[in-house]
Amino acid sequence: MLPLGQIRQLFLEYDDPRHLERPEAFDPDAARECFARLVSVLEERFGSSCTSGLAQDASFYGVIDVPAGATGLGRPLRAAMSNFGTYFVTARGVVDESAPGSEAALTQELVSWLDDVCTAVGCTFVPAELLRERYDGPSLLEAHRDEELIAVLVAAGEVTDGEDEVESDVGVAYWSDRYFAYM
Numbered sequence: 001m002l003p004l005g006q007i008r009q010l011f012l013e014y015d016d017p018r019h020l021e022r023p024e025a026f027d028p029d030a031a032r033e034c035f036a037r038l039v040s041v042l043e044e045r046f047g048s049s050c051t052s053g054l055a056q057d058a059s060f061y062g063v064i065d066v067p068a069g070a071t072g073l074g075r076p077l078r079a080a081m082s083n084f085g086t087y088f089v090t091a092r093g094v095v096d097e098s099a100p101g102s103e104a105a106l107t108q109e110l111v112s113w114l115d116d117v118c119t120a121v122g123c124t125f126v127p128a129e130l131l132r133e134r135y136d137g138p139s140l141l142e143a144h145r146d147e148e149l150i151a152v153l154v155a156a157g158e159v160t161d162g163e164d165e166v167e168s169d170v171g172v173a174y175w176s177d178r179y180f181a182y183m
Contacts, residue, residue, distance in 0.1 A: 004129075010088075011085075011175055011178070020059060022083035022084070035052075041117050041120075042064050042066060042079065050065065050066050050067075059084065059183055060083060062080070062081055063078055063080045073093055075094055076093070080180050082179040082180055084179050085179075086124050087122070087124070089125050091128075111125075111127070126179075134173070137178060141178060
């Protein structure tokens with residue numbers, strides 16, 4: 001696996017604030033081929049019960065879902081491929097749709113295997129811990145717009161800084177918001 005510092009550098013290198021959904025030089029044929037190879041390898045390991053879907057209006061290309069019965073982990077697995085980098089890829093155990101999931105549900109053997117798969121198909125595996133780091137790139141993300149909205153509401157007297165509706169995470173973005181979210 002690439003050192004975390006090197007992946008952070010790649011995050012910054014590929015972060016283009018003018019192109020939130022996909023980079024300017026995005027190659028749809030190369031992305032389609034890479035994603036198809038990921039789907040194929042996951043199906044080889046987990047069976048044809050895997051499902052995949054493409055994203056629209058998002059910074060990620062698509063997701064591959066592996067049902068709990070096929071993972072051997074006791075919960076489903078979701079892998080996602082970003083439109084950015086040499087296609088950043090991440091995976092997590094799915095708790096439910098409202099919970100972010102956890103790499104704790106993934107065994108070290110599975111993480112190593114996923115990293116090897118990504119290397120083989122030309123992607124960069126990104127551990128979930130990096131995606132939970134605060135975003136410090138140049139793009140204006142949805143979380144930043146939330147911060148602007150709260151400031152407008154406070155200025156208009158609709159809410160005050162101390163009200164419960166003004167959460168501490170308002171205005172905070174994470175790297176997952178940049179490369180694996182709807183825009």
